[in-house]
Amino acid sequence: MRLSLFTKIFIVLLLSSLITLIGISLLINVSFRGGLQNYLNNSEIEKAESIASFLINFYSDRDGWQEVEQNSIVWRAAIDSIGEKLPPEHANLLSTEELINAETSPFFARLSFYDANGNNLAGYAVEDIPQRNDLLQPSIPVIKDDQQVGTIYILQKKSITGPLAEGFFNEQMKSFYIIFFISAIFTFGLALVLVRYFLKPLNDLQKGSQELMEGNLEYKIYPQGNDELADLSHAFNKMTAALKNQKETRDQWLSDISHELRTPISVLRSEIEAIEDGIRKPEPRYISSLHRQVLNLADLVEDLYQLSLTDSGVEIKPTDTVSLTKIVESVAEQFSIRFGQKNIRIVRQYMxxxxxxxxxxxxSLTQLVTNLFENSLRYTDENGVLQVTLINQPEHLILVMDDSTPTVPNESIPKLFDRLYRVDKSRSRANGGSGLGMSICQNIVNAHNGNITAAQSNLGGLRVEIRLPKENS
Incomplete structure (x- = not known):
């Protein structure tokens, strides 16, 4: 049988509360008798100490306890001093057997007074009391001038017995059972309310998950409080927003790819159909046009492939020690002829x-620099300049590439790293651009834990700045 989280937590809270209450009742049941008896016994010891203080006034250094021994009035007065009353001398006192077995007996009947020599001066005979586990005989010394001159014994029991004690105990337990019952009902209700309250965010998350499974990316959870569950709700909302953004990006991405592929394919189709219909002859110039379109398609597919690789980061492993200077020099040398054909000078701002x-x-770092040189070559006017700067910092290396006109409008600069974005689409196609080069550059820089930014250049064109950490953890 499947139990919901609500049921499990509710059962745990309820059982823990009930176990606590039952444990308290058992402890009370076990300790009540002894605890109450200990309290009574301690009270009697305090009374015996008061009697000892009273009797010391009748001790004589010369005659000892002769006055107490010969005059029972003194013992009676000592009992009277604590508010107890001895029965008349002719009244029958309890025998030792009755004293031991009686469920209740008066305090005075359980007192015994001995001198320092062990002679019984008043009360029961201590030696007549058998050794039993349920009996106590605490002794209270009678002190004068730092010497013990006598001892008072009290016969006590370890736990409450007798109908009176049992009745009192039962009344107390009845009261406790009523409290226990009320507490159990209160605990049940409190556990029900608290569990529902604390599990509400989880129920909202469950509902939100179902909404996401059904494709509803607009669903939001409204967090309550400031605890871990509220943080989880915020995380869910962020995840939903991210999924929505990814879906929109994916849809736009597919739409843009379809559009980019449709144009060269349409051109190829129309020119091939024109040749098939005899409108055009398969002359070299038409074949050359078809070849250019095929090359554009091949470049676009290759850029898409490279973008997918840099997206996943599978083939980017920034663990080797490489020379950025050598990479820049190598790429610059490769582009020197093509730059020379457009009469674009490469100015090095480094040694x-x-x-x-x-x-x-x-x-991947070589590909990054290659893409930047390719962009500058494509989009810089003839007789222009490309300025390459390398800056060495304690923890970073900075590569800056500034080119001359034309520049990029301010509103277009934040979009340069968007996939398939081109400032001038017709001009970009004419130059063979797919609009993926800067996105690939950004992926490579991110894989190296670096940062890439674009801005207008002082030379009149575009300025691209890349900051790369020297160590990648």
Whole structure:
């Protein structure tokens, strides 16, 4: 049988409360008799001490306890001093047997007074009392001038007995059972309310999960309080927002890819159909146009593939020690001829022999620099300038690339790293751009725990700044 979390917590709270109450009742049941008797016994010891203080006035250094021994009035007066009353001398006192077995007996009947020599001066005979586990005989010394001159004994029992004591105990237990019953009902109600209250966020999360499974990404949970469950509710809302954003991005991504693929495919189809219908002859210029469209498609597919690799980060392992200077120099050398064809100068703002090293993935870092050079080559006007700067900081290396006109509008700069975004789509297609290069660069930089930003350059074009940590943990 499946038990819900509500049932489990409710049962735990209820059982723990009931066990606590039952434990208290058992402890009371066990300790009540002894505890009450101990209280009574201690009270009697205090009375005996008062009697000892009274009797010491009748002790004589020369005659000892002769006055007490010869005159029973003194003992009677000592009992009277604590508010007790001895019966008349002719009244029958309890025998030793009756004293031991009686369920209740007066305090004075259980007192015994002995001198320092062990002679019984008043009360019962201590030596006549048998050794029993249910009996106590505490002794109270009678002191004068720091010497013990006598002893008072009290015959007591360890636990309450007798109808009176049992009646009192039963009355107390009845009261406790009533309290126990009321407490159990209160605990039941309190546990019910608290469990429902504390599990409400979990119920909301369960409902929210079902809504997400059904595709409702607009569902939100309204957190209550400031505890871990509230944090969990906030995390759920953030997750829902992230899923919604991912869905929108994915839908836009698929739409953009479809659009990017549709254009070259439409051109290829129309030109091939024109050749098939005899409208055009398969001349070299038409075949060359088809070849360019195929190359554009191949470049787009390759960029998509590279973007997927950098998204996953599978092939990016920033664990090797590489020289950023050498990578920049190598890529610059590869692009030198193409830059020369457009008469674009490469200005180095660093010393070529300065070896700047960092922990990185050599392959992906080379691709990053290559993409930046490619962008500058494509989108910088002829007779322009590309300025490359390397800055060495204690914990970071900074690569800055500034190119000349044309620039990028301010409203477009934040979107440069969006996938398939191009400032001028027609001009980008003419230059072979897919709009994925900057997204790939951002993925590579993020995989190296770095930061990449774009801004307008003082040279009139675009400024791209990359900050890479020297060590990747």
């Amino acid at each position: 070529a022999n300065l070896d700047l090293r960092l922990k990185a993935d050599s392959k």
